[in-house]
Amino acid sequence: MQLKVKDFDLKKTIECGQFFRYELIDGKYYLAHRDNLLVVEQQKDKLIFKGATEKFIKSFFRLNDPYKEIISTISTDKHMNQAVEKSFGLRIIRQDPWECLISYICSQNSNIPRIRKKVNCIAKTFGKKTSLGSFQNYTFPNPGELNNFEKIKTCKVGYRAKYIHKANNINEHELMDLRKKDYNEAMKYLQNLFGVGEKVADCVCMFSLDKLNAFPVDVWIKRVMQELYFNNKIVSNKQIKELANNKFGKYAAYANQFLYFSRRKLV
DNA sequence: CGTCAGGTAGCCA
DNA sequence: TGGCTACCTGAC
Numbered sequence: 001m002q003l004k005v006k007d008f009d010l011k012k013t014i015e016c017g018q019f020f021r022y023e024l025i026d027g028k029y030y031l032a033h034r035d036n037l038l039v040v041e042q043q044k045d046k047l048i049f050k051g052a053t054e055k056f057i058k059s060f061f062r063l064n065d066p067y068k069e070i071i072s073t074i075s076t077d078k079h080m081n082q083a084v085e086k087s088f089g090l091r092i093i094r095q096d097p098w099e100c101l102i103s104y105i106c107s108q109n110s111n112i113p114r115i116r117k118k119v120n121c122i123a124k125t126f127g128k129k130t131s132l133g134s135f136q137n138y139t140f141p142n143p144g145e146l147n148n149f150e151k152i153k154t155c156k157v158g159y160r161a162k163y164i165h166k167a168n169n170i171n172e173h174e175l176m177d178l179r180k181k182d183y184n185e186a187m188k189y190l191q192n193l194f195g196v197g198e199k200v201a202d203c204v205c206m207f208s209l210d211k212l213n214a215f216p217v218d219v220w221i222k223r224v225m226q227e228l229y230f231n232n233k234i235v236s237n238k239q240i241k242e243l244a245n246n247k248f249g250k251y252a253a254y255a256n257q258f259l260y261f262s263r264r265k266l267v
Numbered sequence: 268c269g270t271c272a273g274g275t276a277g278c279c280a
Numbered sequence: 281t282g283g284c285t286a287c288c289t290g291a292c
Contacts, residue, residue, distance in 0.1 A: 017273075108274040114290070115273080158288025163275085197275045218273035236282080260273085270292085279284085 003047045003054055007067040009089025010042035016261050017112045018207055019093050020103050020119045021137070032123065032137040033060075034096040037130050051132045062091045065212075074248045074255040079228040087261040092206060092253060097175045099140045100208035101190075104200045105163050121155035122146070122164075143172045163195025183211045198237070206253040215244040215252040224263040 014022055014029050021032040028041040038051035049057055058064055075081050095103075099119075106118040126141035146152060146168040152161045170193070178186040186209050190201035202216035217225075217237040225240045226232055229247075248255040 104273090109272060109287085110274095110289080111272045111291085117290095153288095156289060159275090159286090160288080195275065199274060203273085216273080220273065238281090264273095272289100272291090275287095277285090280282090 001049055001054060003049070003057060003063075004045055005042070005047045005063060006045065007089060008042075008047070008061065008063060008091060010040060010047065010061075012087060012090040012261065013061060013093060016087075016090055016257065017264070018257070019095070020112075020116045021123060021140075023135075025135075030132070030135050030137070032130075032139075034099050034140045035130075037132045037135070037137055037139075039132060039135065060094055062094050065091065067091075070212075070251045070254050073251050074258075076247060080248075080255060080258070083255075083258040083262040087258045090257055090261055092212070092257055094210070095208040096140075097178070097204065097208040098143055098170070098172055101167060101170075101175070101193075101196075101200075101204050102140075102146075102164060104203040104207075105160055105167060105195055106157055107203070108160060108195075108200065118155055118157050122152070122157075125151055125155055143168060143170050143175075160195065163193075166194045167196075178209050183213055186211060206256070212253040213245070213250050215241050215248070215256050217241060218260075220260055220263055221256060224259050228259075 010029065014031070019031075023030045028039050030039050031037070036052060036056070038049060040047060040049045040057070042048075047057065052060070071084055075084055102122065103115065103119045107115045110118070123138040123140050126145050127138035130137055130139050146164055149161060149165045152164050157164060174189070178189055183205060186205050187201050190196050190204055191198065199216050199218055202214045205211035206214035206216065217240050222237065222240060225243070226235060229243055244252045244255065
């Protein structure tokens with residue numbers, strides 16, 4: 001199946017570090033996410049895919065987000081103009097909240113290759129084998145299925161094993177319902193989970209709960225924000241989030257991704 | 268070896 | 281609130 005796309009760059013979107021279970025083979029991206037296994041490739045303005053419906057693709061890659069409006073909303077200065085220029089076409093992936101939560105718990109104090117190893121290992125250890133043509137991968141386990149603490153530890157997640165084991169008891173219905181709640185309520189719920197602080201909660205909000213006003217502050221965002229907007233002064237995460245909120249408003253999440261991408265020069 | 272990497276809990280002022 | 285440190289692990 002195929003689909004015409006505008007203002008979309010598949011490579012940037014997948015490789016920018018927001019999404020962890022994929023493989024690039026012969027120019028095609030094989031994606032595994034929760035129970036889905038799909039293959040996608042982009043040829044200019046054409047998106048060719050298998051293993052998913054058009055509806056899923058549009059929702060997953062947020063192809064219906066008003067890209068031009070988002071960019072004009074956040075492009076209030078030359079810094080953001082430059083960031084947008086470098087990362088144009090990058091979209092926020094709309095992930096499954098549960099897999100997203102576990103993935104970002106794994107992300108603490110880890111670089112991208114290590115996060116990918118951990119998340120893939122959890123799928124391999126607890127998920128079911130699945131295939132698309134000759135490509136094989138694993139589903140992501142459901143809440144309740146990560147109940148073996150020793151097995152979790154074999155995935156090299158270190159001290160995060162106890163967080164994952166505890167998160168396993170989550171009520172998935174409640175988690176999904178956070179999509180309908182506002183940002184503050186979602187943050188409160190998430191930060192109540194053991195091992196989930198402000199950064200991880202913000203990531204789950206922005207990558208899976210449709211909270212486009214979220215603005216996760218990690219070390220990279222902190223560096224770039226201090227450079228661009230605080231004259232290289234060391235400031236608190238709270239100050240950074242306040243500024244982002246005022247400056248980028250309801251699309252702060254996109255500003256966050258553009259700044260992160262352009263700073264790290266990924267892809 | 269030490270340091271660092273997309274943080275958080277627990278503790279203290 | 282804000283500041284501090286231990287913490288699993290693997291790459292350099």
